[in-house]
Amino acid sequence: MYKILIIEDDEKICKELSKNLNKWGFDAKTLEDFNNILGEVSQYNPHLILLDINLPQYDGFYWCEKIRTFSKLPIIFISSRSTNMDIIMAINMGGDDFVTKPFSLELLITKIKGLLRRTYSYQDIDNTIIEHKGTILDIKGSTLNYRENTIELTKNEFKILHMLMVSPGKIVSKEKIMEALWDDESFIDSNTLAVNINRLRKKLAEIGLDDFISTKKNQGYVIQ
Numbered sequence: 522m523y524k525i526l527i528i529e530d531d532e533k534i535c536k537e538l539s540k541n542l543n544k545w546g547f548d549a550k551t552l553e554d555f556n557n558i559l560g561e562v563s564q565y566n567p568h569l570i571l572l573d574i575n576l577p578q579y580d581g582f583y584w585c586e587k588i589r590t591f592s593k594l595p596i597i598f599i600s601s602r603s604t605n606m607d608i609i610m611a612i613n614m615g616g617d618d619f620v621t622k623p624f625s626l627e628l629l630i631t632k633i634k635g636l637l638r639r640t641y642s643y644q645d646i647d648n649t650i651i652e653h654k655g656t657i658l659d660i661k662g663s664t665l666n667y668r669e670n671t672i673e674l675t676k677n678e679f680k681i682l683h684m685l686m687v688s689p690g691k692i693v694s695k696e697k698i699m700e701a702l703w704d705d706e707s708f709i710d711s712n713t714l715a716v717n718i719n720r721l722r723k724k725l726a727e728i729g730l731d732d733f734i735s736t737k738k739n740q741g742y743v744i745q
């Protein structure tokens with residue numbers, strides 16, 4: 522899971538950013554001590570930093586230049602200051618991108634994912650999560666996130682959801698799911714699969730996903 526450090530002194534923005542980044546499968550952390558910015562960067566060792574310009578004591582330009590003395594990690598400036606000089610300063614001090622407040626969350630997420638993909642080319646950011654209509658399957662953590670709620674998944678529950686979510690709108694046959702869950706030498710009937718599906722449905726209903734998985738009689742299962 523990619524770690525993102527938010528260096529921003531507006532508590533409301535920090536809370537909103539952290540909540541939404543975590544929903545998208547990132548490990549988001551807000552800066553706790555503006556007197557120890559470099560120490561927190563070193564200790565947390567994030568994959569990416571979101572950095573405001575207007576900060577207590579020294580501005581974001583200053584801290585970006587300081588961070589660049591020991592790290593090449595991606596830095597995205599987020600600021601209400603959007604003059605050409607501000608953007609030029611941000612890039613000259615070592616910033617990788619600039620997003621103006623108020624910003625679209627979708628735009629910011631797209632920029633974060635693109636920058637992570639370019640920086641950490643050996644990993645594919647799109648393969649760490651699967652998203653469908655606000656429901657996010659965290660592949661590495663084997664969890665499902667929906668509207669600020671997170672549920673832990675068993676191995677079988679994760680496999681079932683993964684098969685369905687990679688092919689939304691398409692029916693996945695019972696036979697295909699059973700082959701993925703149990704080895705061919707075991708005798709498994711459709712009732713065993715139904716038990717697993719029902720347990721998963723109950724868990725999904727607890728976070729508001731009552732009709733997430735649909736049954737197609739004599740065919741299999743599908744999410745729309």
